[in-house]
Amino acid sequence: MATQPKPWAVLDDDADASSSAGPSGASEDTASRPAAPHLRSPVLKFVTSFQSRLNLDPRWSAVPIGLIAIWICIATLIAPSDLGLARWHGIVVAILAAAAMTLLLIGRSAAGDGQDGSRKAIRQALAQRLGIAPGGDVDSLWTNIEAHTANIEQRVNELVQEQRRLQLEASLNSVQRRNLEAILHGMAEPLLVVDRFERILFVNQIAAELLKISASSEVRQPLDQVVSDAKLLDAIRQACQADSRTARRRVELDFANRAFALSMAPLTDSSAGDGASDQPSAHGLVVLFRDVTRERLAAKAKSEFVAHVSHELRTQLSSIRAYTEMLVDGEAADEKTRAEYYGIIQTSADRLGRLIDNMLNISRIEAGTVRINKDPVAVSIIVKEVVDSLKPQAEEKRIALLTDLAPVVDRVMADRDLLYQAVLNLVSNAIKYTPEGGEVTVRMITLEEQNALRIEVSDTGVGIPAEDLPHMFEKFYRVEANKNMAKGTGLGLNLVKNIVEVVHEGKLSLRSEVGKGSTFAITLNKVT
Template sequence: MSGSATLGLRAAGVCVAVTALALAVSQFVPETAGRAQRLAVHAGALALAGAVFWFFTRRLSRSLAEVIAVARAIGSGDYRRRLHLSPGGEFAELAEAVNHMARGIEANISTITDQKTQLQAILDGMREAVLVLDAAGRVRSANPALGRIAPTVGSPLGRRPIEVIASPELQMTCDRLLADGAGPVEGSGAVTLETQLGPGRFYEVSLVRLGIGGTPAEAGVVMVFHDVSETRQLSRVRRDFAANVTHELRTPLTSIKGYAETVLAAAPELAPEKRRFLDVILKNANHMSKMVDDILNLARMEDGQGASPDARAEAGAALADAIRECEPQGQARRLVLDRQLPEGGVAVACDSGQLTQVWRNLLENAIRFGPEGSRIAMTAETDPVRGVATFAVLDQGPGIPPEERQRVFERFYRVERHRSKTPGSTGLGLAIVKHIVERHGGRVWVERGRGEMSGAAFHFSLPLARTADPAAPVAETATEARLATPAQSS
């Protein structure tokens, strides 16, 4: 039974008891008693009833006053206050409910305080600077690392980001994130940009919007500054070293190739053993020359400032150019090329020459690892809603183990168990593919093939060109081009 119902029953019981007592007292007055005596008896009964009511209401008022006082104390932040009422009293259940509420609030506040202390300790110990903005775009909090990268006069709290860090791009990004506190921003509300703060100091800034899906008052932005100056410096040194070394190697390699070719052509009467030695020299010189060219191409691409926004290429035409360049390798191994691209073409936002290089590197990889006489498939799918085209090169080779699928895109990395069986690989082809695709806003990955194409399945995606027709159907063809061996074509 609830506390209010119990209190009401008790009050009704007291009223009934007092009324019954008053009536019972009047029955004991003798009939011979005078009017004055009767009035005195009734007055005494009423006085007794009044005393009982006074005692009862005083007890209730004291209990109620204590409940009010404790509730106000809890509301003011004194979560350790408790109600101490007699067990079985009118407000016993209410007191227990208030005490339970106070214990729960105290536990929650303690947990929040501990978490806040831990978070503050983490922020204070971070090497990365952290800025937190409120819904108005003002700095709400910052950690001490901010002072090391952007010294300010006084506290940064309450200032706009551009007043703390002189970067208009950073300020505009914060304004864009806060412009619509409840709407989506680039899908996840996260943005990454790179900015220079001082000579030779570069920072990668990660911005995450707070309160996604909430009210505008709950919006905010968290900025984390990652110092990438040393990484950029090391990357630049590595690129310069690679470019300088490979440039110096080109002249002696050209001389070696030239002399070997000249001797082979000018001395047909050479002994077979000597001719074999010269063939080995020429073969390895060509391999080294290709590696030098790949390193130089990769260095040039890394020094670029990004893809042109007007770049446009037709994927089918780029694939056709790549097939023509890979034809001698395919003929030597009697491979079947299954070209499954849309007849209407797929226009993507990519440099045409670099897209051809992507296709060529992936085809060379498939030709190198695919079994002799096997099939290689090239496919394409478009997603007009997302504005992305996804391409794939599938082979029937041994595939790539799951633990090595990320590393195959690293420079000079080759799957160990195939190294001795695949001469001619520089270990840079897939790294170049990854760099070109990501430079144009796409991504590249590899997985296990399915069905008949059970080898490696290399996929890469690129943004569709702006003028591409999003309603164009993806009608795949299965035109097979068999590359005959020289003996078969003769």
């Protein structure tokens, strides 16, 4: 049967360890006492800890607290079944508790009396130091000292609270600053901030890339030392030196192979005015860069479009007006001449109608307002209709117009009229730019792996120079070397591109070689 551990065994072990670890020399008072292993035991630690927490006088509290702790240790030896000892245990605990409370109250009272005695001793010492009798002025001086001490303590507490508040505000400001910098660095437009001495205060990441500088290392550096573009420096310098501190400026500049609109506004402090006009003082400049390269190109293209359309309209109208006036004036004396004039007028009117139709179709497709009626259509039938309609034009130039068509069952989902217009434009261009005696072939290829149909229009014409190939589908673009071969507006291929890629989500491709001819190809998905 296991032996129950004794409470004093722990005390003995702890005492032995303490005595072995202690200094070799002991005080006379300690040596005169009988051996007490519990003096440095957990019981003593419990007593001292309890005294310090309740601010008790050791003279009055050590005995009752120690007795309670010792009796708790003895109580562990009482068997739970021994009712007599358990009854005595309860009585002793009650007596010790009452005695402890009495001694504790006496100790607290004695501690208070001790503090009053300490204050009285300090007052007497102060009176002796000043050479005056205790009481009277000394008491008044002591009262003032205590009042000032309380005020100082209150002020210190207020300063501590203020310091904590400022630390919290600094932390919040730091977080807000980091968030603001993250937002500015995430902007899609370049942003630059300089002070009134033209030193960089802030530059976001995209502006740093544009100006080829570092977003962090260039801060506080003079702008003219890190930016080499003279036009940009001059624009910023003029804005910084402007008379009106609230003026905003907008300047367009070309640099880094792009066009930018610079919006410049003063960096102001709304809390500080100049005193005279109560206007916020400017201490820097905020410069926002907006890339307007595409807008400028679009405006240029629009101007060129209007110019081309006006020229084409004027040309056809001038021809119609001239021959009409000659007919009215009777300059066509015979029937043959009148028939020739009528033919020229009709040709000019047809060309004018095609120009207007092409412009309207392109505009509607680009604006998304064109009416589209998609149905499964047999491409081979559309190609045959186009070839039949252009045979007279090909025969006039002795051009062989050949076809290699796919089965009628191969169909695509398309707007029949628009697809007819696209194929017609490609075959008509091939005939125009193929010399007499040449050959134009319209071929259809089934792409089984891609589940698509390809319509190829090949010719043995003059071909297209390599430098012109990237621009062939632009509005009003015509190859300079081939302008004398045929008249045109430069809108036909652009219309084909819009019909194929925008309306039908297909693909339009071109390959050409000067002197050998060209091949245009339309690829559309088949109907499954």
